[in-house]
Amino acid sequence: MKYSGTIYSPPIEANTFLLPITDGCTHNSCTFCNMYQGIPFRMLSIPEVEDYLAETKQSYGKYSERMERVYLVGADPFALSSKNLLERIDLIKRYLPNVKTITMYARTDNIASKSDEDLKAVKEAGVDDLYIGVECGLNDVLENLNKDYSADETKKQCLRLNAVGIHHCDLLMLGTAGKGRGLECARASAALENEIKPDKILINTMSAFVGTQLDEDIKTGDFIPATEKENLEEEREFLSQLELPECYFWAVHPLDSVKIEGILKDDKSQMLDKLAWSIDHVNESGISRTSRVGTL
Numbered sequence: 464m465k466y467s468g469t470i471y472s473p474p475i476e477a478n479t480f481l482l483p484i485t486d487g488c489t490h491n492s493c494t495f496c497n498m499y500q501g502i503p504f505r506m507l508s509i510p511e512v513e514d515y516l517a518e519t520k521q522s523y524g525k526y527s528e529r530m531e532r533v534y535l536v537g538a539d540p541f542a543l544s545s546k547n548l549l550e551r552i553d554l555i556k557r558y559l560p561n562v563k564t565i566t567m568y569a570r571t572d573n574i575a576s577k578s579d580e581d582l583k584a585v586k587e588a589g590v591d592d593l594y595i596g597v598e599c600g601l602n603d604v605l606e607n608l609n610k611d612y613s614a615d616e617t618k619k620q621c622l623r624l625n626a627v628g629i630h631h632c633d634l635l636m637l638g639t640a641g642k643g644r645g646l647e648c649a650r651a652s653a654a655l656e657n658e659i660k661p662d663k664i665l666i667n668t669m670s671a672f673v674g675t676q677l678d679e680d681i682k683t684g685d686f687i688p689a690t691e692k693e694n695l696e697e698e699r700e701f702l703s704q705l706e707l708p709e710c711y712f713w714a715v716h717p718l719d720s721v722k723i724e725g726i727l728k729d730d731k732s733q734m735l736d737k738l739a740w741s742i743d744h745v746n747e748s749g750i751s752r753t754s755r756v757g758t759l
């Protein structure tokens with residue numbers, strides 16, 4: 464099968480087998496995102512998915528039996544109904560019988576559209592470690608980003624995941640509140656994360672990409688971006704307020720100017736030290752968040 468869609472997976476899934484099951488994004492309107500512009504959301508048919516799995520099995524031979532984890536490609540494949548997801552998971556297990564975990568991106572509204580029974584059924588089938596674009600803990604900022612869901616809704620839906628035992632990895636973005644509001648955002652985001660208890664937190668830093676509403680808003684002065692020092696102060700405040708000892712904190716995205724990662728109970732103070740040093744030595748002129756190049 465030839466898949467011509469956009470393939471993006473979280474960097475921490477670099478060693479996971481990627482299986483396309485959707486293309487595009489059901490929302491496709493966040494102000495900072497140009498990943499799927501002009502690409503309508505589409506669910507791949509069962510024959511398309513089966514073709515891909517058959518080719519994989521043929522190419523990998525006996526090594527396909529070692530695959531235990533699959534990442535489903537697409538901006539939000541969790542938008543599929545539980546029936547459609549379960550049909551595709553059955554297929555995966557027919558071709559890759561030792562797969563135990565199926566992971567993917569999920570928007571908050573993808574979770575909301577499923578009943579508790581649906582969530583239990585997909586968990587039972589192996590769905591786990593959902594990647595959630597939390598972005599920040601302030602409702603008005605999420606509205607400005609046009610995420611189309613609030614922090615309160617994210618909290619409600621992540622608590623539903625927790626109740627059925629589906630782990631989640633939350634993506635937070637520095638700089639979303641703009642100049643002067645980073646610390647407020649950090650405190651709200653930390654309070655939210657402390658309640659919804661992700662297994663992992665992934666950080667990236669907001670940048671203005673070509674063709675985005677954010678890029679336009681910066682040009683017209685409707686959005687004043689935070690300085691890099693403010694972004695790092697936001698990150699330090701956020702990290703310092705997290706009370707999630709077992710959580711893995713990952714801020715090694717290409718858009719993050721300071722690379723830190725670790726388990727909070729072991730590595731938090733070392734990560735805070737590195738941020739403190741970087742805040743004192745940040746070179747604003749060396750970093751452009753409005754380079755207007757490419758995509759994420």
Ligand code: SF4
Pocket residue numbers: 488489490491492493496497498499538570596
């Ligand atoms: S950030 Fe995610 S949800 Fe928003 S438009 Fe981009 S892919 Fe879709």
